[in-house]
Amino acid sequence: MxxxxxxxxxxxxxxxxxxxxxxxxxxxxxxxxxxxxxxxxxxxxxxxxxxxxxxxxxxxxxxxxxxxxxxxxxxxxxxxxxxxxxxxxxxxxxxxxxxxxxxxxxxxxxxxxxxxxxxxxxxxxxxxxxxxxxxxxxxxxxxxxxxxxxxxxxxxxxxxxxxxxxxxxxxxxxxxxxxxxxxxxxxxxxxxTGLPPGMTAATGMDALTHAVEAFIGTYNTPLSDSYAKQAIEKIFTFLPKAYENGQDIEAREQMAMASYEAGCAFTRAFVGYVHAIAHQLGGMYHIPHGQANAILLPEVLRFLHPYCKQRMKELATLIGLSNGNEFIDEVVSLNNKLNMPDSFPELKAEDIPLIAKRALAEAHGTYPVPGYLSQRQCERLLEQFLIATQKEATPEPVTPKCVES
The missing domain is CATH 3.40.50.1970 (Rossmann fold)
Structure with a gap:
């Protein structure tokens, strides 16, 4: 460290x-x-x-x-x-x-x-x-x-x-x-306007991840903060609208500018663990980048919250909430509105150590994350998605019904 x-x-x-x-x-x-x-x-x-x-x-x-x-x-x-x-x-x-x-x-x-x-x-x-x-x-x-x-x-x-x-x-x-x-x-x-709903959702969550990671990272500046906040406000307001109605030109225009603003933010303040892990999942399994970011973002933020409580509170206030935990819950809610998955069916247990190692090498070589994730912690974070996937694949036990004689 x-x-x-x-x-x-x-x-x-x-x-x-x-x-x-x-x-x-x-x-x-x-x-x-x-x-x-x-x-x-x-x-x-x-x-x-x-x-x-x-x-x-x-x-x-x-x-x-x-x-x-x-x-x-x-x-x-x-x-x-x-x-x-x-x-x-x-x-x-x-x-x-x-x-x-x-x-x-x-x-x-x-x-x-x-x-x-x-x-x-x-x-x-x-x-x-x-x-x-x-x-x-x-x-x-x-x-x-x-x-x-x-x-x-x-x-x-x-x-x-x-x-x-x-x-x-x-x-x-x-x-x-x-x-x-x-x-x-x-x-x-x-x-x-012709972008399908699924791609609208995934790319929009990619932009949100850019803005959030730029804001909570330690390279942030007043300029990058301004761009990140503008993007985050627009995304929470207009991404669900663009998803529901691809022909909504105002929503499309606002999301296009949000994507640009988030890009301006992270090219100056960098990203973090979400992107580092998502890159490895994409390289290993060809999982779409925005989708991987959407799935990872809430869990990575839960880990990092103790290290950047004030910054997370600022993001919560920005969208009318009280604290970082509420902001994380709102990210989960946004994922649900966009019908984003919450696990990685492609993920294999035997690949997790290598994915974690590569992700940490990328993050610790480049990204100014607010809190330090160890190899074991990164593996455990990924194992959560493995467990979620296994639960999805296991059918619920059937309870026999009582039949009156």
Whole structure:
């Protein structure tokens, strides 16, 4: 614990020396129509569009029309799947060079945006992706970069981080460098109205986790606190509305801004144990990141509450409650409203020690958590979800009914 505190203390001071800019943001209905104008400002002549195979297909015509209007050519790389891998990044970097691109546009959720970030990094550094893991391993400006999120959760359009999967190791790893921040971000709620309820819920809980972990962590600043609080207020108010009615444009717009604000908060104040554990569960079992965060958040907060009571009380007051325990209960209530699961059926007992070890290595190497979780405590936390899963799988005993003769 002493070593961890020393590392966090040093990193906190170093963090103050790193200037994290903001992207230029265009927000509002049909703001995607300004994509061509933005890219023309940086002299783009041929953009590589990084997206998924189907999820963003409906949005492509609007983007392409805007680029065409400004005489910007483009090549579409639509091979990004959830949890983008090292191989996808390498293929994408080859694609960029093959089609003589000079700029990058990411269209989609966190996976395409994160993948686009690391493709840009590999283009300018030309080194194995795995060697970029950690902090400040790139330090070279990426090609002009526009991020257009189509989900309200990851906030990747506002962050200096990207998460990539290593299938061979069954592991995810983070790459953190200010150069990964997009030059531009377009936040258009129209792009999110078709998002299914389940994905709306999971991505929204991802944004909530970003904001909460940024607020209770020890790197928090008045600026990160302001962004985190704005995001948390919006999420508790508008996430259930967006979940119930995907066509509610006000709810979609507010959630899009909440995701961006949470991204601004955590890219300056970092996240914590929830993300560290969720990354390992995603790498091991391909559990959707937002869903993993939603399930883990209440239990991690219960553990951390004694170490950050005042901060948790502030969050409770923010949404009209009295104390941290009530705030945690409200997170559980929100999960229930969104029909989020409360366990991990994929979790195997024999994997728990490795998951805990990897999660703690990630957290204690990077994240300023308010209280220290040991290997055994992390294992016990995970075992709770194993027990919950086993209970779900075991049918209730049938009590024989008395039959009158």
């Amino acid at each position: 002493f070593l961890y505190k020393a590392v966090v203390g040093v990193n906190k001071q170093l963090n103050k020396l790193v200037t994290i800019p903001f992207p230029h943001v265009e927000a509002g209905i049909d703001s995607i129509s300004r994509a061509g104008e933005l890219m023309s400002l940086v002299g783009a002549r041929k953009a590589m569009i990084v997206t998924g195979r189907s999820s963003s297909a409906a949005m492509l015509p609007s983007l392409c029309d805007s680029l065409n209007a400004h005489e910007i050519d483009y090549a579409i790389f639509n091979q990004v799947m959830p949890d983008p891998t090292i191989a996808t990044v390498a293929t994408g970097a080859d694609f960029y060079k093959q089609y003589n691109c000079d700029s990058i546009i990411a269209l989609g959720g966190g996976s395409p945006i994160d993948c686009a970030k690391v493709i840009g990094a590999k283009v300018v550094k030309d080194r194995p992706v795995r060697t970029m893991a950690g902090k400040l391993k790139i330090r070279k400006k990426l090609p002009p970069f526009l991020a257009i999120p189509t989900t309200a959760g990851t906030g990747s359009e506002a962050t200096v981080a990207a998460v990539i999967s290593d299938p061979a190791a069954r592991q995810k790893f983070a790459i953190v460098d200010p150069v990964l921040l997009p030059d531009f971000a377009i936040i258009d709620p129209n792009l999110m």
